[in-house]
Amino acid sequence: MSAVIGYARTSTIEQVAGLEAQRRDLERAGCTKVFSEQLSSVDAKRPELARAIEWAREGDVFVVTKPDRLARSTKDLLAILDTLQAKGVQVRILSMDLDTTTPTGRLMVTVLGAVAAFERDLMLERQREGIAKAKAEGKYKGRKPSAALKADDAVRLVKGEGLTVSAAAKALGIGRASVYRALEGK
Incomplete structure (x- = not known):
């Protein structure tokens, strides 16, 4: 019997409401088992993601609310999708209504993952510019040593x-x- 597995993640402990919202959405999507964690995707290890992937079996469906909850980059996303697909596990991304078992679904995830990475790079660039401007105006002191x-x-x-x-x-x-x-x- 196949299972519908959910994975939820927020970057910080303060984002409790975001984690609860993801869990709720995953349960509404029919997930019978939900793995969740609160840590940055930049962290080298995401133990709950590893457990969820290991727990998944052929014929299961692996569900996330958004691609950025699953992966830190397009390359990482594609590696996770490859791992799951090699196990015979389908992947659904709720926010995009995507099923990655089809060529079109995989193309869309790749394109959207690249767009998300581009958007993040732009956001970091704006953040650096804002910090530089604040420093020039004497308004930014950084954290206390x-x-x-x-x-x-x-x-x-x-x-x-x-x-x-x-x-x-x-x-x-x-x-x-x-x-x-x-x-x-x-």
């Missing part, structure tokens, strides 16, 4: 209290390299 603000505490913990660099870094919530930089500066 939290590790630099804790340099004195790092030195005190290592030299004064005898903690290891690793222990001091953990206690302060900064990286070991930041502790070493603080020690070199003092």
Whole structure:
């Protein structure tokens, strides 16, 4: 008996409503098993996606709400589609009403994936331009250098209290390299 498998993802933990909306849409589409996670697609590992793909069997249907929830790039999308299709699993993308088992469906996903990547590149370019403009106007300061603000505490913990660099870094919530930089500066 074939299953209808759903996969939902949001980039951050703050996007709870978006994840719930995806789950709802997947259940409405008939998904009996839904895998979901909250992490950026840029992350090297997406454990729930890997579990969903592994769980899928020949004859199953793999459903996502939008292509950007499934893949980080056109190349990544096509690799995931190849993996699923090699297993005999159909893929549906709800937002496009696409079925990738047909040549037309695969062409459309490739074209739309390329457009999505292009759109993302444009968005990042606009973001960089906006930051450059804000810096030129003195309105953008960037994030506060939290590790630099804790340099004195790092030195005190290592030299004064005898903690290891690793222990001091953990206690302060900064990286070991930041502790070493603080020690070199003092």
